[in-house]
Amino acid sequence: MSLRDPNLSNKREPKRVAIVISNPATSTTTGWPVGFWWSELTHPYYAFREAGYDVEVFSQVGGACVADAMSDPRDASGYSASDLISMGFLSTPSLAALVAHTKPASEIDVARFDAIVVAGGQAPMFTFERATELQAKFVEFYEAGKLACALCHGVAVLRYARLSNGELLVTGKTVTGFANVEEDFADNAVWSMGALPRDKHLMPWRIEDELRALGANFVQAGMWRGFAIRDGNLITGQQNFSGTETADLVIETLGR
Numbered sequence: 001m002s003l004r005d006p007n008l009s010n011k012r013e014p015k016r017v018a019i020v021i022s023n024p025a026t027s028t029t030t031g032w033p034v035g036f037w038w039s040e041l042t043h044p045y046y047a048f049r050e051a052g053y054d055v056e057v058f059s060q061v062g063g064a065c066v067a068d069a070m071s072d073p074r075d076a077s078g079y080s081a082s083d084l085i086s087m088g089f090l091s092t093p094s095l096a097a098l099v100a101h102t103k104p105a106s107e108i109d110v111a112r113f114d115a116i117v118v119a120g121g122q123a124p125m126f127t128f129e130r131a132t133e134l135q136a137k138f139v140e141f142y143e144a145g146k147l148a149c150a151l152c153h154g155v156a157v158l159r160y161a162r163l164s165n166g167e168l169l170v171t172g173k174t175v176t177g178f179a180n181v182e183e184d185f186a187d188n189a190v191w192s193m194g195a196l197p198r199d200k201h202l203m204p205w206r207i208e209d210e211l212r213a214l215g216a217n218f219v220q221a222g223m224w225r226g227f228a229i230r231d232g233n234l235i236t237g238q239q240n241f242s243g244t245e246t247a248d249l250v251i252e253t254l255g256r
Helices: 038-050 084-090 093-100 124-130 132-143 152-159 180-192 207-213 243-254
Strands: 016-021 054-059 115-118 147-151 228-231 234-237
Touching: 016 038, 038 054, 038 084, 038 243, 084 093, 115 132, 115 152, 115 243, 124 132, 124 152, 132 147, 132 152, 147 152, 147 243, 152 207, 152 234, 180 207, 228 243, 234 243
Parallel strands: 016 054, 016 115, 115 147, 147 234
Antiparallel strands: 228 234
């Protein structure tokens, strides 16, 4: 077969994305079980697959992962009842199995992927400080000139990620993440339900406050508005309604 065969020349390798979700944990502020957020996995996954990308799902240490209850469209709270993309993912056995059998972040071969996307949920705020292998992989993507992306509380990785020269990756970068106004809303919601005393907060620290203190230019689009921003090859998404916007920036940058 000739190397000029159009059936060969028109074929291109698909872009590849590694999505990292959080392993289950227990909140040190409330004592409640915490995990990843469904839409922050499913909405980017759907957008990437629609664009023809290959996607693999990882977690910090591998194994079965558990989502925050209110992110499940079937949860009695009804909070995510309108999330049809997540419902479709959960109802497809082959997709649901991706969460039950994640590979550890240490097994991500950066050379095989074009981007990493770190999803949020509540657990990253309690586990990412110890997730040194995930931090290292995130920096490896960034320093290789590939896309390093984080979403919502997954942006917590930027509190710890240091470049090979020892400097914090986030310093001087324009980023977004779960904003103070959204943390205030969440705190007030649990206080009003009597689920938490008013001297306690859901989160042990705040993305916006910490990243500003580390020298980042933190921006946000308003409470619960889908929003993502790119600074070079660093992409961040604001909160759980920003999964599609985050994926769209990846696709816009990498092409189809």
